[in-house]
Amino acid sequence: MNAPSKMEILKSYLEAKSLKATAQRDFIADTFFKINTHISLDELLNKVKRKNPGIGYATVYRTMRLLTECGLAIARQFGDGQTRYENLPQDGHHDHIICIRCSRIEEFQNQKIEQLQAETAKKLGFTVVSHKLELYGYCSDCT
Amino acid sequence: MNAPSKMEILKSYLEAKSLKATAQRDFIADTFFKINTHISLDELLNKVKRKNPGIGYATVYRTMRLLTECGLAIARQFGDGQTRYENLPQDGHHDHIICIRCSRIEEFQNQKIEQLQAETAKKLGFTVVSHKLELYGYCSDCT
DNA sequence: ATTGAAAATGAAAGTTAATATCATAACGTG
DNA sequence: CACGTTATGATATTAACTTTCATTTTCAAT
Structure with missing residues (x-):
């Protein structure tokens, strides 16, 4: 199905x-x-x-x-x-990395980061429903 | 000094x-x-x-x-x-966890997450300058 | 196919937060 | 204290988002 x-x-x-x-x-x-x-x-x-x-x-x-x-x-x-x-992609969640010079936006996924997030939230008594992670920096063309 | x-x-x-x-x-x-x-x-x-x-x-x-x-x-x-x-606190960067029911905002720091971010960025050819991580969920009072 | 109630539409108006303008006031240096 | 410079508050403008409303479209029941 x-x-x-x-x-x-x-x-x-x-x-x-x-x-x-x-x-x-x-x-x-x-x-x-x-x-x-x-x-x-x-x-x-x-x-x-x-x-x-x-x-x-x-x-x-x-x-x-x-x-x-x-x-x-x-x-x-x-x-x-x-x-x-x-x-929203069918294969689930991803995060973003944004070039602060040319504004290029790339997407990535990192299971480990998600896991750490859940742990961190738990310590604070929170139940995570969603999250937003954005990295800002220079891409290979703009370094 | x-x-x-x-x-x-x-x-x-x-x-x-x-x-x-x-x-x-x-x-x-x-x-x-x-x-x-x-x-x-x-x-x-x-x-x-x-x-x-x-x-x-x-x-x-x-x-x-x-x-x-x-x-x-x-x-x-x-x-x-x-x-x-x-x-901005004197002791540097932190991230946020936000309750989607009562809007309470807590702050946290996690060195490991930051480290993973840098690694991930490197793989994509980016140099990270800053980042934004926000977790959304329910706080202990609103679960 | 026709009808009629309910929902969708586009244009325009209203709202909200951010930003710019401008005449006046405050500053500080000679 | 006089002058050029910068700051200020009120107001106007902008830009994006959201709502309103008269009209049109949809769809289920004839």
């Missing part, structure tokens, strides 16, 4: 809230799911407008809010004053 | 930019240095106004920008749509 696709997850979520699936919403979501960078609302709006000029900012905004609510997107702030949405 | 106090660091920074030290600015900075939470501009403004009602938002804003520039404060976004300023 396959894991449900993102589109299917979205559909279930909409049903649960008795919202309707619409062509526009599906198109925006589908466009977002194909993206592997951290995209802002304006950027996503521009992208969907190229194929579907009638789409407005509000619909993109509302779609991204939905995706965020149902865990298919993550809203992040990297410090440039804009919320950027991350397309 | 003692390490310079934060006030002294600020004074040097102002001199270097040929800016003047003023009573208001000093008072705002001093008030901020005594704070051990993550304070927003509005909160800080309210605080300084209690002793010095004439102070305006703009001066607090500009002072915090200065402190951020010279490394005495860190501007952070915890996701509530407001920038919060952290009073």
Whole structure:
């Protein structure tokens, strides 16, 4: 039995809230799911407008809010004053390393770090649900 | 030989930019240095106004920008749509664990995590300058 | 296919926090 | 104390986010 696709997850979520699936919403979501960078609302709006000029900012905004609510997107702030949405990968969580000169963003995973985090939290009486780890520095091109 | 106090660091920074030290600015900075939470501009403004009602938002804003520039404060976004300023402790860096129910913020340090971060970055060809680690979960009161 | 209630849409308005502007005040050096 | 410089507070502007509302679309029940 396959894991449900993102589109299917979205559909279930909409049903649960008795919202309707619409062509526009599906198109925006589908466009977002194909993206592997951290995209802002304006950027996503521009992208969907190229194929579907009638789409407005509000619909993109509302779609991204939905995706965020149902865990298919993550809203992040990297410090440039804009919320950027991350397309959550099927293979789970990852962290970011950001070049402070050229703004290149790379992703990484480190099981050991996650483990240490859980331990640290436990000591403080916390139960960790999620986390955010961002490393800032110079990439190979900018050293 | 003692390490310079934060006030002294600020004074040097102002001199270097040929800016003047003023009573208001000093008072705002001093008030901020005594704070051990993550304070927003509005909160800080309210605080300084209690002793010095004439102070305006703009001066607090500009002072915090200065402190951020010279490394005495860190501007952070915890996701509530407001920038919060952290009073950098003398004993160096720490990370945060945030309760997603009551918003309590605790700080912690973990040398091992930092070490793993540096290693991970190296593999990707990055040189780490700073980092941000935030754990989100439930604190002991909210579990 | 038609209908009608419910939800979606886009344009525009409203909100909020951050930042810039500007006339006036305070500073400090000669 | 006079002058040029910098600081200040009020206000205006900006930018991103969020809501509102009149209209359109959807979908289930005819």
